[in-house]
Amino acid sequence: MKNLLDKLYRNQSIIFKFFLLAISVFLIVYFFPTGGQFKYEIIKGKPWQYENLYAPFDFAILKSDEEIAAEKSRIRKTHIPYFQYDVSTAESVKNNWQEKLDISQDSLVKSDQKATEFISKTLDEIYQNGIRIQDGDDNNYSIIFLIKNKQVEELLYKDLLTQQDLKPFLISKIEGNNLSNLKNELLEIFFEVLEVNVEYDEELNQKQIQSKFEQISYTRGRVTKGSKIIAKGEIIEGEKLRMLNSLKYEYESQSLESSAFVVVITGYTCLVGLSLLMLLLFIRQYRPDIYDNNNKITFIFFNILFLVFLTLLVLRLDTDYVYVVPLCILPLTLKAFFDARLGLFTHMITVLILGLIVPDSFEYMFLQIIAGIVTILTVSELYKRANLFISVVQITLVYIFAYFAFNMIKEGSIAEINYNNFIYFLLSGVGLLFVQPLIYAYEKIFGLISDLSLLELSDTNSKLLKELANVAPGTFHHSLNVANLAEAAANEIGANSLLIRVGALYHDIGKMKNPIYFTENQTTSVSPHDELSPRESAEVIINHRLEGIEIAKRRNLPDRIIDFIRTHHGTTTVYYFYAKQKEDDEGEEITDKKDFRYPGPIPFSKETAILMMCDSVEAASKSLKEPNTQLIDDFVEKIINKQIQEDQFINANITFKEIQSIKKILKAKLNNIYHLRIEYPD
Incomplete structure (x- = not known):
């Protein structure tokens, strides 16, 4: 029994994910319409591509909308x-x-x-x-x-x-x-x-x-069982089209027998389950950090369920209103919290699920996938209101353009196009404008962070940063310099520059507890470390990381920002005091190196890796006596190469090519900081 409990505990994360998957599949399938499904695609004005179709049972021919409207007018x-x-x-x-x-x-x-x-x-x-x-x-x-x-x-x-x-x-x-x-x-x-x-x-x-009106008969005439409805190759139009639409309506409105009902439900369960499983596998393969976080997985599945239920509700009211649902709010939201690739993939999975039950499924999926791609391509810097408005206009125009082109093919005439759907696309665009308050609500409910919150945190007039500037002005100035270097490096390799800037501003807040023990805050030649042993000094220096985490949690900083505090020194050594201890021990090898080593973890993303490089380079650059271009180049190479040799970046998804680009940016920035010029001949 104990072994079983231990096994369950070790695998609780996987068990939770499969439980979440099962609950999501159950909820979606439970609310799916359970009528019969017509297995043929009806495209007006196109040849019938299937074998000859005969009536499987007696059914009435539905009157057209024009006929019903004429009767009501009469x-x-x-x-x-x-x-x-x-x-x-x-x-x-x-x-x-x-x-x-x-x-x-x-x-x-x-x-x-x-x-x-x-x-x-x-x-x-x-x-x-x-x-x-x-x-x-x-x-x-x-x-x-x-x-x-x-x-x-x-x-x-x-x-x-x-x-x-x-x-x-x-x-x-x-x-x-x-x-x-x-x-x-x-x-x-x-x-x-x-x-x-x-x-x-x-x-x-x-x-x-x-x-x-209620006494109007919506049918005229009947088709008897076994009668030929349409032959292969015949054009779908006129009376043939009416009979096909009538047969489709009969299929989808009739109640299924218990055995058929079970079969349909099983089919829906398999397809919905397969779709959501593919999403989970995609996240596991390409976004392992998100896969390991059950809160984020729950957030993604919640968004899918929310939009599926909203679409099902609209379908029950009137199928004509299906395009009112702002489905593109899904990739917008996921891009704000995660990245564009995950947002688009999740959007496509959701569209595939809805394609099982919406009318004109191919047209619906085509329009929604195209709109989702446009959403990912156009929406950048969501925290800028003008960008959101411009993107919503572009998405709406793409909807209208694609729908217009699709119906030109279907109807064969511009006059036959239902222009009411253009209004629905406009309403959908208005719905997309609610993404900002929705993101704010998600941040509070799921504890996530978006670019909107990062922008607020980057304000140097915030309470915590003003306190840092007052208590440890040297550290504050150092953090600003690191933020500028890191932002430039992030822009060079396509990392999240806003996230890394905020992380850099807060990465050293732990130094507020004992600011005088850090050289950038010392105003005299007397150092408090003179009264401490090298081990005690190293302990004070190393502890600023843990103290920073505690301050960040008390001030409710997001976990993504706390990650920068945890990792900005990785498992590197406080080399100055380590060397001093060796000197005091008369060159003997120090047996317990952990007293001089940060506990980690090492950086696990491009952003945290960039911060480690920029923090080390900026701090060490203060020791340069008479800097010149060659000295700075060698200096940057030495520091970052040492970090590579110590395996500080093996968990970060950063390449050697990107590291070389970062070195180049740091060298250029340091040259600008020290105002170096070429030496002119006498």
């Missing part, structure tokens, strides 16, 4: 509208019209009985059907339904008076009753008392129209 045109009649308004006007008159109008009514009777009779006639608002539309309704007292009456649309119809209607009534001498007074009274009491019932009409 329903709207033939729909008899409903209007609501307000009885209370009509009764109020007819019974209380005299109360609204002014003194002159009231006296006219009381003095002329005929006018009073005319007004009452005309009001009854007007409110027989009511007055409606002029709607401004050229509606050609012939008849309408008028809802009055919860009863529906059918009448001609023209029998509903509008406010504009009232004046000619009233004039004809006044003249027909021989009241032309009171025309102006009567018109003034009518316009004073009349009120609109009929309005179009928007809610009821929409319900009625929607109810009729």
Whole structure:
């Protein structure tokens, strides 16, 4: 039992990765659609490349979108509208019209009985059907339904008076009753008392129209089992295209039998598992440092799951919206935290997984892979806002261009292209702009570091660096010089210059604990090491590494920065005190060298290796008395060659050619620092 537990403990990292792989496969497959999968690719306007296809079962032929739209348009045109009649308004006007008159109008009514009777009779006639608002539309309704007292009456649309119809209607009534001498007074009274009491019932009409829409049949005709649908070589168009799309829809919408369901799920599991396993193997082969870090592996798989679930959610809402999902946010995010190659490979694996269930899978995968490549090629220095905006515009334009070209092939006509997808591509581009807040959230959740955070850490006005400048000004100045040298060297060989600059600024923060023990901070000729033995002095010097790590952890510096503190001396020897101890021992060989050796680890990346070279060269260059070009060249060669001989770079993925380039940069920079010039003849 103990052996089993020991074995599990030793292999816990591998067990975790396979557990993560299994959980990811399960979650993805669980949410995959489980209908039947149509095994043929349908490309409009192209010949049918497969054998003759016969109907495997009876199925209905789906109507085209144009046919459905035409039926809906006909329903709207033939729909008899409903209007609501307000009885209370009509009764109020007819019974209380005299109360609204002014003194002159009231006296006219009381003095002329005929006018009073005319007004009452005309009001009854007007409110027989009511007055409606002029709607401004050229509606050609012939008849309408008028809802009055919860009863529906059918009448001609023209029998509903509008406010504009009232004046000619009233004039004809006044003249027909021989009241032309009171025309102006009567018109003034009518316009004073009349009120609109009929309005179009928007809610009821929409319900009625929607109810009729739901009764539309989305199929026309049927194809019987065994009927030939299309022969090999026939062009996929017209009725053939409709039958093929109908058969595909039937396949994908029907529920599978239990045995078939198990088979489909097994197939999905195998393909998704194989895809994610390939990603793991890629990381293990080419990014071993990431593979060994379970937190980073979890982060990569989380991003894949997030975008797969987002795409599945959109597909369930409407397949037309599939391009709204900003899938290129995946390579953007991974490039910010890791590198472009891993970002692109992970993006392609994700696209392959989604290609199993999205419609028009080849077109989808082509567009997404092309967009992912453009994302990797165009997005650089993500912390610069202008770069992100420019890259998003380029990605969106590539989407639109590729989609347009693809559909020119499919449709054979520019007029047939669905231009609505261009809007979806624009929305996807807007979604990509949220990558910066997303990266910030990931940094807090997973404890990772991106270029955005590195830029903040590189600010020399930060609290920790200002403290370093106050407590150990010589060390701060040394760190600035190392940062400049390391950044130039990193740019020369294509390493991460921003990361190495930040690492260089913080690599010696451990010297803040005992700054006076380091020569760059000593302002007098008296050294505190004079009171210590060589072993004690070496211990103080070596301990600045451990003290730097402790300070960095207390100040919440990222692990990638702490790595520079750990490795910037590797396993080298504090040679000055080692030689002094040998001298004190009268040249005898020192048996316990570990007292004078840094504990490591040695550099394990290009960036940490560059920092070791630059730190050693910059620190030792202060001992040069009368530097010249030849002396500096020999000096740089000697220091770096010694580090190579001591195997300080065997774990770093850096080549001899790159080391030679770094030497060249350091020599040039030191020559500039010491302002060396060629010697002119007398």
